[in-house]
Amino acid sequence: MAAELNEKVKRYEGLLRAALEKAVIAPIDRSHMYTVATDYRTMAASYYNDGLHFMENDDPVNALVCFSYGHAWLDAGARLGLFNVDDDVLFTI
Numbered sequence: 001m002a003a004e005l006n007e008k009v010k011r012y013e014g015l016l017r018a019a020l021e022k023a024v025i026a027p028i029d030r031s032h033m034y035t036v037a038t039d040y041r042t043m044a045a046s047y048y049n050d051g052l053h054f055m056e057n058d059d060p061v062n063a064l065v066c067f068s069y070g071h072a073w074l075d076a077g078a079r080l081g082l083f084n085v086d087d088d089v090l091f092t093i
Helices: 005-022 032-056 060-080
Strands: none
16 A cells, blocks of 8 residues: 555654754764764755745645655765764664
8 A cells, every 4th residue: 555645754754853863973073074974964954944844835745855865864974974873773774
């Protein structure tokens, strides 16, 4: 059975929110990799906020896209070692 769009949007919003809470920047302050990690986290948070905006404006397709892209930034950062994560449900580790 196909997932219902609004249910999927809410689920992905929750996944990204949880991932943002758990993605702790790993590199030391003032290092190049710390700057990269901060950029990845900023991109994910921006996509999260955009997704909320689209939800508020009854645009679930774009909200889902934003939540998916935001999570991809965090997941890629986790794979690169930019974030200390220990949750193999939220992240590909």
